[in-house]
Structures are given as structure tokens and as C-alpha cells.
Amino acid sequence: LANQPDAFAMILHRYDLGSSTGYGLFLEKATDQLHFRIGDGASLPSLSKGAIGAILGTGWHHVVGTFDGGTGAHKIFIDGNSVATTTTAISLSYIVQPIVLGGFSGMNWPFGIVP
Numbered sequence: 492l493a494n495q496p497d498a499f500a501m502i503l504h505r506y507d508l509g510s511s512t513g514y515g516l517f518l519e520k521a522t523d524q525l526h527f528r529i530g531d532g533a534s535l536p537s538l539s540k541g542a543i544g545a546i547l548g549t550g551w552h553h554v555v556g557t558f559d560g561g562t563g564a565h566k567i568f569i570d571g572n573s574v575a576t577t578t579t580a581i582s583l584s585y586i587v588q589p590i591v592l593g594g595f596s597g598m599n600w601p602f603g604i605v606p
Contacts, residue, residue, distance in 0.1 A: 502554060505590045511535050512584040516556045518543060527556030527567050531581035538565045540575040558583055 504515030511530040518525055523544045528537040538556070546552065546569060555568040560582055567575040 501591070501593065503590065503592050505586065505588050506530070507586050507588050508535075510584075510586075512586045513588060514556070514558070514583065516554065518547075525554065525567060525569075527565065527575075529558050529565065529579075529581065529583050532584045534581065536565075536579055536581065538567055538575050538577050540567050540569070 498520055500518040500520070502516040502518070504513065504517065506513040506515050507530075510532060511534055512532050514527075514529045516525070516527050522539075522541070524539045524541045525543040525547075526537045526539050528535050547554075553568075553570050557566045557568070558564070563578045563580055565577050565579050566573055
């Protein structure tokens with residue numbers, strides 16, 4: 492994260508922030524956290540994993556966010572290991588926005604610099 496020029500580094504998202512719908516996986520430089528956020532049209536709760544720079548700064552990693560609409564399970568996995576989990580009562584709102592990898596459509600939030 493040290494080489495990331497912006498406050499946020501989007502990994503993947505399918506958001507409509509104006510209506511609080513969709514989902515996204517991103518890094519936040521100031522807090523050194525990985526966030527997985529889902530929206531139901533009323534809110535965008537975020538599940539976070541802190542001290543992520545020390546983990547991700549060691550090379551390539553597989554990062555995944557999952558949401559089970561039946562149970563409300565909201566999870567983050569790094570390299571196949573569950574690193575954060577919670578349960579939420581919201582249901583994911585599906586939207587027609589495109590899925591964007593490595594950036595944020597309409598905003599200057601590119602993934603950044605790969606050292």
C-alpha cells in the first residue's frame with residue numbers, strides 16, 4: 492500500500508453509490524485495511540481486515556469477498572483462508588452497473604502502482 496498514490500485502491504466493484512447498491516472489494520491506505528462492502532439500497536455495510544499491508548506486501552495473493560444471501564454470511568478470504576467474517580441482515584441488491592476490475596468507474600481510484 493505504500494506505493495499506492497490514492498486513498499483507496501479498488502480491486503473489484505459493481506456499485507451504484509448514489510443508491511447504495513452493489514458490492515466492492517478495495518484497499519484503504521489510511522487505515523491499512525481491506526474492505527468488502529455490499530449494499531441493499533439503504534446502506535453499504537463494510538467488512539474489514541486490518542494490517543493488510545504487511546500481508547499483501549509480500550507478493551501476489553488471492554483475495555476474495557463472499558456473501559451468502561441465505562445465511563447473511565459476509566466473509567473475506569486471503570489465499571484460501573477466512574480472515575474476517577460477520578453476519579448481516581441485509582440482502583444484496585442487484586444492479587445493472589458493469590463489473591469493474593482495478594478501478595472505479597467515473598472516479599480517479601485506479602488500483603495504483605505495482606512496485
